[in-house]
Amino acid sequence: MELTEARLKFIEAWGKLGSEWGINRTMAQVHALLLISAEALTTEQVMESLSISRGNANMTLRELINWGLVEKQHRQGERKEYFFAEKDTWTIARQVAKERRKRELDPVLKVLDELAKVKGDSKDPDYKAFNKSVTDINKLAKNVDKTLETMLKAEESWFWGSILKVFK
C-alpha cells in the first residue's frame, strides 16, 4: 500500500469510527485529514480533498475548533485562514473526554442525583426496582466521572502506567 491510498483509508476509518460514536462523519474526516497533513490547510484545500461544499467545510471546521481539536493559523500578508489539528494523541483524547463529559455526563449526573432523591413506598416493587437502578447507575456514573477527572489532569505516561500496572 502506498501513502496516497493509506491516507484515504485512514480518513475513511476515522470517519466511520466517528459516526459510530455520535460524531458526524464529515467532521471526523476533516479531523483525520488535518491530522495526517504536515502543513495547515485552507478551507479550499479541505473542500477539494474531501469533495465537500464550502458551507459544510466551514461549519465543520468551526465545530472542530469548538471541540478544541483544531486551530486557526494566520499567515503574514495572507488573508486566508489556515487550519491545523492538534497532533498529540493524548491531548486529543483528553479534549474529547472533556467535551463529552461536559456535554453529556454532567447533565445525566444532575438528573440522576435528583431521581435518586425521589421517595416512594418501600413496599412497591416498582419503586424498589426504580430506586435500585437509579442508585446503582448513579454510583457507576460517579466512578466514571472521577476517572475522567483524573485523566484530564494526568500525564499520559502516568495515566496508562498506573492503569496498566494495576492490571498486569
Place this chain on the structure above:
Amino acid sequence: MELTEARLKFIEAWGKLGSEWGINRTMAQVHALLLISAEALTTEQVMESLSISRGNANMTLRELINWGLVEKQHRQGERKEYFFAEKDTWTIARQVAKERRKRELDPVLKVLDELAKVKGDSKDPDYKAFNKSVTDINKLAKNVDKTLETMLKAEESWFWGSILKVFK
C-alpha cells in the same frame, strides 16, 4: 417528584444518553423501561408504555437481546413472551463495553495495524505526519483495548478499587 414522573424522566434521560452514544433512542428507552420494572413485561406492555408500534417494539427487543442486555422469560401455560433486563449495572457496563469493542474497536485496530506498516519516504513531511498519527493512535487504541480486556474479566469492586486507589 413522585414515582410516575420520575420514571418518565429516567426513561427520557437514558434515551437521550443513548442517542448521544450511537444507540438508538427507542432502544435505550425500552432498556430503561425494563430496568425500572420489577416484573418482566410483554411486547404489548412495552408498546403501550412508550407509545411505539409493534414492529418497532419487536425489533428493539430483539436487538437488546443481541446486546445481551435483555432476556426472554417463558411462563407456564402462557403463550406470550415476557422480557426483562439484566439489573446489575456492572454487568450492563461490561456487556456494552464487550459489544462495542467487538463491533468498533477491533476493526479499527486491524486497520491501524495495517496502516502503521505502510512504508514511505522518510523525508516527506506528509509521510512523517501520517506515520506519527497512525502510530500514536495505534498505541492509544491498544491501551484502551487492554483496559477493556481487564475490565471484562474483573469484578466491579476490584476494578474501581484499583483504579480509584491509584488516583487518590
Place this chain on the structure above:
DNA sequence: TTATACTTTCAAAAAGTTTTGAAAGTGTGT
C-alpha cells in the same frame, strides 16, 4: 384441520440529520 394467540417481517412513510450553494456579510487596501 382450523381457530387462536401470538411473533416476525419488510416496504413504504415519517422523522431526523447532513450537505449544498447562492447570497449576504466582513474586513482590508486603494
Place this chain on the structure above:
DNA sequence: ACACACTTTCAAAACTTTTTGAAAGTATAA
C-alpha cells in the same frame, strides 16, 4: 467609497435512520 478576497449563513435538497402497520409466519390446542 469601492473592489477584492475571503468567510459565514441558512433555506432547501439529499441522504440516512427510524418507525409504522398490515400481512405473513409460527406454534399450540381443540
